[in-house]
Amino acid sequence: MVHRGMRWTDVIRLSGDMRWTIGRSSSNPIVLRSAQSSRQHAEIRPAITPDGPVWAIVDLNSRNGVQVNSRRIKAPTVLKEADQLQIAGFELTFTRNPATLTRPPVRLPSVPGAASPNGSGAVDDGATQDNLGGDWQSDCSDDDGDNGESEVDVVSQIMSSGLAGRINREPNPTRVENSSDSDAVDPLLAMAFALGRAESIEECGETLMQTLEDLMPGSTIGLYLFDAEQKAALLEGAGLAPPRLVRQPAGTRYRRPPTPLIQPILQPQSAAILARNVLGDRRLATENTAGEIDVESIILAPLRPVVSERGDEAPAERNALLREKSLPVGLVHVTTPAGKPALTANQLRNVVAAGEIFCQAIRSIHREASLTRSLKKSEAVISRLRRQLAGRIQILGNSEPIRLVQQQIAQVAPTPSVVLVRGESGVGKELVASAIHHAGPRRDGPLVCLNCAALSKDLLESELFGHEEGAFTGATQQKRGKFEVASGGTLMLDEIGEMSLDLQAKLLRVLEGHPFERVGGQSPIQTDVRVVAATHRDLRAMVEQKTFREDLFYRLNVVEILVPPLRERGRDVILLANHFLHSFAESMARGRLKFTSLAEKKLQRHRWPGNVRELRNVIERAVVMSPMDAGGDGNVIELDADDLLITLVAGPSKGNASKASSGKVSEADDSDDLELSLAELEMRHIRRVLESTGGNKSRASMILGIERSTLDRKLKKAQKD
Numbered sequence: 001m002v003h004r005g006m007r008w009t010d011v012i013r014l015s016g017d018m019r020w021t022i023g024r025s026s027s028n029p030i031v032l033r034s035a036q037s038s039r040q041h042a043e044i045r046p047a048i049t050p051d052g053p054v055w056a057i058v059d060l061n062s063r064n065g066v067q068v069n070s071r072r073i074k075a076p077t078v079l080k081e082a083d084q085l086q087i088a089g090f091e092l093t094f095t096r097n098p099a100t101l102t103r104p105p106v107r108l109p110s111v112p113g114a115a116s117p118n119g120s121g122a123v124d125d126g127a128t129q130d131n132l133g134g135d136w137q138s139d140c141s142d143d144d145g146d147n148g149e150s151e152v153d154v155v156s157q158i159m160s161s162g163l164a165g166r167i168n169r170e171p172n173p174t175r176v177e178n179s180s181d182s183d184a185v186d187p188l189l190a191m192a193f194a195l196g197r198a199e200s201i202e203e204c205g206e207t208l209m210q211t212l213e214d215l216m217p218g219s220t221i222g223l224y225l226f227d228a229e230q231k232a233a234l235l236e237g238a239g240l241a242p243p244r245l246v247r248q249p250a251g252t253r254y255r256r257p258p259t260p261l262i263q264p265i266l267q268p269q270s271a272a273i274l275a276r277n278v279l280g281d282r283r284l285a286t287e288n289t290a291g292e293i294d295v296e297s298i299i300l301a302p303l304r305p306v307v308s309e310r311g312d313e314a315p316a317e318r319n320a321l322l323r324e325k326s327l328p329v330g331l332v333h334v335t336t337p338a339g340k341p342a343l344t345a346n347q348l349r350n351v352v353a354a355g356e357i358f359c360q361a362i363r364s365i366h367r368e369a370s371l372t373r374s375l376k377k378s379e380a381v382i383s384r385l386r387r388q389l390a391g392r393i394q395i396l397g398n399s400e401p402i403r404l405v406q407q408q409i410a411q412v413a414p415t416p417s418v419v420l421v422r423g424e425s426g427v428g429k430e431l432v433a434s435a436i437h438h439a440g441p442r443r444d445g446p447l448v449c450l451n452c453a454a455l456s457k458d459l460l461e462s463e464l465f466g467h468e469e470g471a472f473t474g475a476t477q478q479k480r481g482k483f484e485v486a487s488g489g490t491l492m493l494d495e496i497g498e499m500s501l502d503l504q505a506k507l508l509r510v511l512e513g514h515p516f517e518r519v520g521g522q523s524p525i526q527t528d529v530r531v532v533a534a535t536h537r538d539l540r541a542m543v544e545q546k547t548f549r550e551d552l553f554y555r556l557n558v559v560e561i562l563v564p565p566l567r568e569r570g571r572d573v574i575l576l577a578n579h580f581l582h583s584f585a586e587s588m589a590r591g592r593l594k595f596t597s598l599a600e601k602k603l604q605r606h607r608w609p610g611n612v613r614e615l616r617n618v619i620e621r622a623v624v625m626s627p628m629d630a631g632g633d634g635n636v637i638e639l640d641a642d643d644l645l646i647t648l649v650a651g652p653s654k655g656n657a658s659k660a661s662s663g664k665v666s667e668a669d670d671s672d673d674l675e676l677s678l679a680e681l682e683m684r685h686i687r688r689v690l691e692s693t694g695g696n697k698s699r700a701s702m703i704l705g706i707e708r709s710t711l712d713r714k715l716k717k718a719q720k721d
Ligand SMILES: Nc1ncnc2c1ncn2[C@@H]1O[C@H](COP(=O)(O)OP(=O)(O)OP(=O)(O)O)[C@@H](O)[C@H]1O
Pocket: 394, 395, 396, 397, 423, 424, 425, 426, 427, 428, 429, 430, 431, 432, 494, 536, 576, 612, 613, 616
């Protein structure tokens, strides 16, 4: 094996009585393209010793000498298994063992005082060489001479790593190549382009085979691709399954490589090999039906994707990468029949390069397939969640006014009309908009909500219509507006009554089907959006006061849905309260909870200025404060009126505006608590919190938001009183 650096190696099979001269001249069977090499530098020749036939190396009076295991030889020297030769800057290894052929070359550390490659300072103490003039030391007698094929095999091997990028840039140091090889880059380029377009592994395989045929006309070619099962079987010593694809020119028949050659090539980091002069060698080729080995040369190349490590992978990820790197995903096997020209080292490099390009292509296809699979899974999950969501988005309630809302939703949802949803704060206007979206034909498109009250005029304009980069200070990049984002779906404009008159004009144009421009932009953008607007304001009154555009009002008010306040929904309060109770109890794992009749009475009597939002908060707080172990024994825990902390009313509402503005506690209606002083009410709450923490005062003081010392003080005071 002739190594050049760690990259690739040419190994030449020695056989017969021939003398294998090594040198710069291309008339040598082993050519070393180096100025350090003499024209005829050295010779490997067969010899007979008392222990049997051997191979020996002779320095042919070269200028720079020959070293065996880093010692310069002065006489013919018998070669032993794994001897390392240094000739003219090249490293050569002598081996009889085909299993070593696929291993990367191992460099010997240089021996102090050994000759340098250019021969200067050559030293030979003559102590370690077996040489033909001295006693025979037949170190090679234990080698595989049992089948009578003890000649050294000469094979080329290439480390398959990133070679594609360097293809045809490295000169071939050991052989004068066939001139037709110089065109090889064209089939490789053509293959790279074709693989870029390929959509299946089969297509990639056919492309690779076509390229290999072009690169090595007249050869038989087998392509093997291993799935996980085949890989495992192979590593356990099973034979090769039939090749995935085969090319056999007329008059030839493809035969699988022999098992001894397969095992080493399946090992981690194995290199591709080229064996020439194979005729009659059962270790390198499989016999034909007549029992003969009629093969001139072979190439066996593992297919292994080049995995570039980023260096920042987690250890597990790195190990997976290394495993992936070490196991071949397949094999390319090429043979030339006896009597035909042998395969060349350049062809070997081209096979390896083609294999690498092929591996990258199939990896992309695998990745794409796995991405498509996970995309499909995600889409299925999304549509399941959408269906679940649509099922959950139900406007709960059996009261007359809410039934009317449900009916209106069912009527408008399938249409493209603009809808105006009106109602007090927290009645469920956004829920209504969401129900319209999910019950309509746009349900698979986006639902985008924008609160017009939350933003300044300029920001709202840019949120609605987007902006171009540099449109204003801070517009560091282009941004799509909600009208673009919601395309194909629904845009809910909450608190539309708070929009400035300028923007109202711009909005009207879009609602009338005109295109719009992003802020600072010129290009018109057309969008396909259904608009649902919502407000707690009386837009009609605003129109009269000239604070809302009349034309926009009529454009928005195509269909109006008025969501009633909770206080007008009768028993719906209890229905909703129970709905929230069960869903919070479930999400907080609080077991089975129910309201006492007193609690229900309290819920029903309250005016609910904050509407459903307020009700939801009251129930959520009651569930949070309910005992942690509720339901552990399967018993139903009852929530009493005391557990429902209905607190300060913030903001006016029609029904209880007077109470709200006077800042009174909203449960002023709740006669149960009317007799209690604030101190008593506080102590009741403290006791309940303490109960819920199992008497843990530190946790109770945290929940209550007071210092532990304050809690102690209050408890002491209560005891005294
Ligand atoms: N009928 C209902 N069934 C179930 N939940 C409801 C119902 N109505 C309202 N809710 C709940 O009440 C809360 C407030 O609802 P939503 O945000 O839709 O009200 P809104 O009228 O849009 O409020 P705002 O005026 O503040 O925008 C939400 O948590 C919503 O899920």
